[in-house]
Structures are given as structure tokens and as C-alpha cells.
Amino acid sequence: MTRTHPRVGPLVARTAAAPLDVDALLDDPGTGIIVCCGSGGVGKTTTSAALALRAAERGRKVVVLTIDPARRLAQSMGIEALDNTPRPVAGLVGAADHGGSLDAMMLDMKRTFDEVVEAQASPEKARQILENPFYVALSSSFAGTQEYMAMEKLGQLQRDAQAAGTYDLIVVDTPPSRSALDFLDAPERLSSFLDGRFVRLLLAPARGPARIMTAGLGLVTGALSKILGGQFITDLQTFVAALDTVFGGFRARAQQTYALLQAPGTAFLVVAAPEADALREAAYFVERLAEDRMPLAGLVVNRASPPPQGELSADEAMAAATRLRRDGASATAPLTAGLLRLHADRQRMVEREAALRERFAAAHPSVATAVVPALAGDVHDLAGLRVVGELLADQPS
Numbered sequence: 001m002t003r004t005h006p007r008v009g010p011l012v013a014r015t016a017a018a019p020l021d022v023d024a025l026l027d028d029p030g031t032g033i034i035v036c037c038g039s040g041g042v043g044k045t046t047t048s049a050a051l052a053l054r055a056a057e058r059g060r061k062v063v064v065l066t067i068d069p070a071r072r073l074a075q076s077m078g079i080e081a082l083d084n085t086p087r088p089v090a091g092l093v094g095a096a097d098h099g100g101s102l103d104a105m106m107l108d109m110k111r112t113f114d115e116v117v118e119a120q121a122s123p124e125k126a127r128q129i130l131e132n133p134f135y136v137a138l139s140s141s142f143a144g145t146q147e148y149m150a151m152e153k154l155g156q157l158q159r160d161a162q163a164a165g166t167y168d169l170i171v172v173d174t175p176p177s178r179s180a181l182d183f184l185d186a187p188e189r190l191s192s193f194l195d196g197r198f199v200r201l202l203l204a205p206a207r208g209p210a211r212i213m214t215a216g217l218g219l220v221t222g223a224l225s226k227i228l229g230g231q232f233i234t235d236l237q238t239f240v241a242a243l244d245t246v247f248g249g250f251r252a253r254a255q256q257t258y259a260l261l262q263a264p265g266t267a268f269l270v271v272a273a274p275e276a277d278a279l280r281e282a283a284y285f286v287e288r289l290a291e292d293r294m295p296l297a298g299l300v301v302n303r304a305s306p307p308p309q310g311e312l313s314a315d316e317a318m319a320a321a322t323r324l325r326r327d328g329a330s331a332t333a334p335l336t337a338g339l340l341r342l343h344a345d346r347q348r349m350v351e352r353e354a355a356l357r358e359r360f361a362a363a364h365p366s367v368a369t370a371v372v373p374a375l376a377g378d379v380h381d382l383a384g385l386r387v388v389g390e391l392l393a394d395q396p397s
């Protein structure tokens, strides 16, 4: 039997997987961090914001760290200013009665990078780095910087929340990368860039010991200078040397944040579209979390096709459409046949998605799953987020 939601209509039929109990997760005072991961465009930002809102309205003191939310959604949460500061969200329902609150912020990647440099280096050295053209380029465009900075910001929020008691739940959105794994790989990628041969070579004179190295470097930089210009090389060397002195701090903090992600109070939610590629990607991610001993709370299959109304199966609808085309005498017969075929298409889509979810559940039977149907329009305000939150929590048991 198909269940229905008062505002949304028919819901997705039950899946073979254990249902995810979202409210138990949100209400558990032991849940301190929820990280929403997934490949591009699957609904990470929407899910993070919806969970944060629901948790706040159920009485938690929540901050949600969003990344690149759509403009209208950001507006409705009062976080249009890209200033890296959590701001209270207005328009919550019942949160105050339960002692809950919601702050939201949008990650400013460049600002976060600057803050790390400022915290790690002397004012003079920080200025040198921040003004360096390589820094300006690296801090805003290096692959993985956004992921790394999201982690950095999470670490900062967590330290502040612990010190000041401001929040008891941090919900983290992750950047729109191609693969969910990018989030976990970012610190390693940034480290290996800075430990890479090119960077080592540029750092060599500052470190000694070998005259040979210096001579080697002289040859390399000499050649590069000819191609790229002396100023370019000087800038690059100054930058790498300066960054190297602060990077010890970077690395230590990345390790701390990684440890935070492994702590029992952290819950990862993997968001996926009900498509083969997205679910395959979600399966890789689930395996990777297990390898890295990071706590997985469950899978959210978002934008699932809601089943069509009525009990007619796809085959029955197609058979009826064929009969109508063959025998139908009335003027409305072609229209009815068209509607029957549409019904059959939707029914098949729902069955295909259920089969994909079942395949995932068979391979990962311990992963609790929530299925959220596709709403008719985009989710761009608190009312829409509230509906997504209700749908997340309303899983068949």
C-alpha cells in the first residue's frame, strides 16, 4: 500500500533497507556533528539545512555551515552576506519553546584560508603571504581548497562551541565536488602538494644542506626565470617558503579535524539521487568511511519519484492503452491512452528506483536509509525545508 503525506501526496514505497530514524539521530544529545556528503547536485545543501531546521525546532542549539546555497535559500535563511559569521535564522516555529535555536553561515573559503594564515604566522609573515599573488591564486582555486576549508571551519566552530557552549549540534554541508570522496581526500591532497617535488625544490635553498641542491635549483629556477620572468619565481619562492612555515600548523589542524570526524559524536549522512551512478558513488563512500573508521548514520535517497496514484500496474496500463488505441471509438480515447502510457512510465521509473535501492541495501545491509520524494518545485524557503525535514523523518518502519 502506498503511504501519503498531507502536503506532498503519495510517498515512495518501502525499501528493503532498515529505515533511518532521523528524529532519534537529531534528538540524541550525543550527536554533535552531522556531515552531509554526496556527489554534485544530489541535495546536500538542502538536506543539511532541512536537518538543521528540524533539529532546532525540536530543541537543539544548532549551527549549519552551508556551502554555496542557492541565492533564494540563502536569502530565506538570512545568510546572503559572505562574512564567515553564523547568523540567527528568523522564522523558526516552536524552537524557543523547546530551547532550540538555529544559526546559519555560508562558508567563505578565501576568508577561512586567510584566518588560518593569520592565526599561524607572525603579522609580518602573514602579510607577506596574504599579499603574495600565488597565495591569492592558490587560496581560491586550488583543487580541494574548498573541501579543506570546510573542514577547517568545522574545526573552528567546534572549538568555539565547546569553549562558549553556543551550539550543541553542528550540521555541515560539503562542497559541490564531483565525488563525495573529495571531502575526505582534501587534507591529504593539500599536504601532498606541499610535500611534492616541485615545492621541495623551490624550498631547497632555504633548507640546505646540499650545495648541489642549490646548484640544481639555480639551474631550474634560472630556466624557469627565462620562461616565466624573475619576479614570478621570486614570488613563488617567497610564497612557498612562507607557507611552509605555517603549514606545520595547517597539517596538525587537518589531523585534529580528521580525528573529530572519527569521533563517536559525528554522524555522516550520504546523500544520493536514485540513479545507478549516484548510488554506486554512495557505495564507494560508505566503504571509505568504514576504512577510515568514520561513523555513518545512513543513506538519504533524495528526489525519488513519487509513485503515481492508483493501483494499476505498468503492464496493466500499457495493455489498456493498446486496447484503447486499437478499439477506442470515442474522441477522448487517444488522450486516455496517452495518460495510461504516462502512468506506466512513472510506475516503471518507481520500480527501477526501488530495484536500485534494493541492490544497494543487499550490498550494504547495515546502512539505514531514508527516501525523500522529489517535490514539485525547488526548495528555497523555510517552509520547503520544513517539508523536506518531515519527509526525512517520516520513513516507513
Ligand SMILES: Nc1ncnc2c1ncn2[C@@H]1O[C@H](COP(=O)(O)OP(=O)(O)OP(=O)(O)O)[C@@H](O)[C@H]1O
Residues within 6 Å of the ligand: 038, 039, 040, 041, 042, 043, 044, 045, 046, 047, 067, 068, 070, 174, 175, 176, 177, 302, 303, 372, 373, 374, 375, 376, 377, 378, 379, 380, 388
Ligand atoms: N527533494 C527535493 N525535491 C525537489 N527539489 C529538490 C529536492 N532536494 C533538492 N532539490 C533542489 O535541487 C537543487 C539541488 O539541491 P542542492 O543545492 O541541495 O544540491 P547539492 O548537493 O547541495 O548541490 P551541489 O553539489 O551543487 O552543492 C536545488 O535547486 C534544490 O532546491
Ligand SMILES: [Mg+2]
Residues within 6 Å of the ligand: 044, 045, 046, 067, 068, 069, 173, 174, 175, 176
Ligand atoms: Mg550544495
